[in-house]
Amino acid sequence: MSDDREQRLIAELEALRALKKTSSIFDFEATGEAPDRYMIVLRGNGITRDTSVNAEIETVELHKVELRLPYSYPERSPDIRWTTPIFHPNVSYSGFIGVKDIGLPWETDLGLDVLCERLWDVARLAYMNLDDAANYSAKTWFEDECQIQLPVDPRPLRDKNAPAGSNVIRYQRKGAGGATRAEPRPGQDVFFIGEDTPTPDLPKPVRRMPARRPPPNDNDVLYIGDE
Secondary structure, three states: OHHHHHHHHHHHHHHHHHHHHHOOOOEEEEEOOOOOOOEEEEEEEEEEEEOOOOOOOEEEEEEEEEEEEOOOOOOOOOOOHHHHOOOOOOOOOOOEEEEHHOOOOOOOOHHHHHHHHHHHHOOOOOOOOHHOOOOHHHHHHHHHHOOOOOOOOOOOOOOOOOOOEEEEEEEEEOOOOEEEEEOOOOOOOOOEOOOOOOOOOOOOOOOOOOOOOOOOOOOEEEEEOOO
16 A cells, blocks of 8 residues: 555544544444545435335435445545435435435545535435436436425534534635635635525425535635536
8 A cells, every 4th residue: 555545544534533523423434544445324314215116205314335445546436335225316226326426526635524424415315416317216206206305304414513404515626636625714605505495496395405606706615516
């Protein structure tokens, strides 16, 4: 293992440890001092449905997602596999997904903590892209039958530091590199995503995260939403 790769893996481990301190939802399992394989654990509401005819929607409260960091990481994105039941238009029945499948363009500076926030948004149905579905049964259900309030869990992943009922996502470019979490500056526009966020382009009650929009002034801020 090269020194650069080992340092990156150690930094990712520390970032996930820091994330765990800010969340009552998030946990993880890893092996080794510089792990390249994680089991991400998310405790909160999601939904699933059996593949049998006339199966009912059921609530799930535990989500596990396996992350494997390839040898070429971070140039190549993590391999992601959902290992617990989930009913989501962008997650196939096999559970395998890519970062692009969940609207998160991969760049080398993008950390695993940011990826975990998007995985939680997938789990709680705060994020979905019906135009690029991998599970067409779920796509059809959300378009034609969904009668549940979305997201099914209103909490952001960093729920210990965020206002109740809101999700705050802030990303900022690092030069020509990737996106990293940025703290808000005085006067900076901050986008809050909560239960009352409207999405008039979707059939009720399905809601998506708001689309990316230009930042105020000349600040180079990236808001991650639907692609």
